[in-house]
Amino acid sequence: MTTGHRAELPGSATHVGMGMSPEARQRLDHGFQRRAEEQQTRHAADWQHAAQLGETLGLGRPLGIFHLETTPPLGVRRVLRLLVPAAMFLLVLVLLIVWTPDTALPLLSLIPFVAVGYCLVFFVVSRRGRFTRWLYGYAGGLAEADPDGPPRVVRFAEVTDVVDEWSSSGSESSWDYQGFRLTTADGRTVPITAKYRNALDPYGPVGALIAALAPAEVGTAVPRFPSTADLITDGAVIPIAARAAATVRSGETVVRGDLRVAPDGIAGPKDTAITPWAAIERIELRPGHVKVRRIGGKALKYDNYRDGSGYAVLCHVLIALGVDASFEPRG
Numbered sequence: 505m506t507t508g509h510r511a512e513l514p515g516s517a518t519h520v521g522m523g524m525s526p527e528a529r530q531r532l533d534h535g536f537q538r539r540a541e542e543q544q545t546r547h548a549a550d551w552q553h554a555a556q557l558g559e560t561l562g563l564g565r566p567l568g569i570f571h572l573e574t575t576p577p578l579g580v581r582r583v584l585r586l587l588v589p590a591a592m593f594l595l596v597l598v599l600l601i602v603w604t605p606d607t608a609l610p611l612l613s614l615i616p617f618v619a620v621g622y623c624l625v626f627f628v629v630s631r632r633g634r635f636t637r638w639l640y641g642y643a644g645g646l647a648e649a650d651p652d653g654p655p656r657v658v659r660f661a662e663v664t665d666v667v668d669e670w671s672s673s674g675s676e677s678s679w680d681y682q683g684f685r686l687t688t689a690d691g692r693t694v695p696i697t698a699k700y701r702n703a704l705d706p707y708g709p710v711g712a713l714i715a716a717l718a719p720a721e722v723g724t725a726v727p728r729f730p731s732t733a734d735l736i737t738d739g740a741v742i743p744i745a746a747r748a749a750a751t752v753r754s755g756e757t758v759v760r761g762d763l764r765v766a767p768d769g770i771a772g773p774k775d776t777a778i779t780p781w782a783a784i785e786r787i788e789l790r791p792g793h794v795k796v797r798r799i800g801g802k803a804l805k806y807d808n809y810r811d812g813s814g815y816a817v818l819c820h821v822l823i824a825l826g827v828d829a830s831f832e833p834r835g
Contacts, residue, residue: 540727543706550703554640557649561657563642568730570639570700639700641735646696660739662689668741669695670791670812679791679812681833684736696732705729741820749824760821761814763794763806770796770822772806779804787822787829789815 544551547569554566597615640647645659665687670679683698701708707726748758748765757766762773769778770787772794779796788795792812796804815831822829 536727539706540704543704547703550638554638554647557640557647557655558642558644561645561647561655563644563647563657563659566640566642567735568641568732569703570641570732571636571703572639572697572699572701573634574637575634639696639732641730641732643739645739646735656694658686658688658692658694660743663687663740663744664689666736666740666744666817667814668816672809672812679834681791684733684740685813686736686740696736698732700732702729702731737820741817742824745817745820745824748821752821752825758821760818761794762808763818765818765821765825772804781825781827784827787819787827789819789829789831790834791815794818 550569550571551566554569558564558566635651638649640649640655644661645657647655647657649655663686667685669682669685671682672678673680681698684696686694686696688694705727748760752758752765752767755767757764759765764771764773764775764778766778769780770784771778779798783798783801784796785799786797788797790812792808792815794806794815796806798804816833819829819831
């Protein structure tokens with residue numbers, strides 16, 4: 505929806521905290537609201553474009569606009585053109601050393617300066633063409649847009665599978681969140697990176713840190729803005745988890761994160777027997793790790809040090825089945 509020539513921008517409601525005077529709370533809210541409104545004004549044109557695109561594509565009104573800075577790949581030809589001068593210099597230097605060593609010796613002292621200059625040129629050229637990529641989120645799907653070319657659209661109704669992706673950060677128990685991988689009915693695999701940032705959030709990732717470290721009265725006042733994970737969870741993960749749960753209830757087995765979810769229980773990749781649902785008190789999941797706490801028995805642990813992906817979606821499947829399950833997004 506639009507008002508005049510400007511698209512409606514989402515508000516950033518805050519929660520009233522306790523233990524703070526009304527005047528101090530009002531000043532705090534005003535400061536946060538002012539920053540949020542400044543950010544909204546700065547990106548009003550981008551929001552308007554997202555609103556127009558959503559209407560054209562039939563995706564609905566925008567729920568969030570996200571952006572990241574990216575550099576196009578160099579390509580083989582471009583890399584070869586950058587390497588040719590270095591190869592020519594080395595060739596000439598070798599020939600001079602072979603045929604006229606006295607002439608080549610002064611050139612050897614220039615090698616460090618030439619190398620530094622070449623690395624500088626390579627860095628500048630490799631970053632040429634850097635641009636802002638936008639991701640618009642709607643209730644009906646996502647649209648990824650570059651400055652040139654048509655938008656790449658993913659409709660949530662066409663998503664047949666979704667996986668939360670994690671990569672090892674150097675140890676068996678530590679994982680970094682990479683984003684989501686969506687699979688569509690026409691066979692496309694669409695990665696949505698976690699590097700996207702909400703353009704309307706004036707604080708970015710620091711906002712969550714402020715909310716976590718500040719006193720409760722301040723933390724609850726920090727405006728909350730949706731992330732790409734929030735939109736994908738609502739639009740794709742929850743519906744797919746509901747369908748997977750329905751599949752299990754119909755008598756079939758669903759495999760998620762190397763674990764088998766069956767109508768009568770759950771089993772790890774190497775288990776020959778299924779742990780019945782009635783014997784399970786709670787299931788705790790992390791990237792690459794699952795702990796099945798059994799009633800009156802020793803907990804079962806399943807670790808996947810190779811790939812920590814898929815366990816957040818698995819948690820939603822278990823919750824849809826009525827299982828007491830939780831996911832901790834840290835290794």
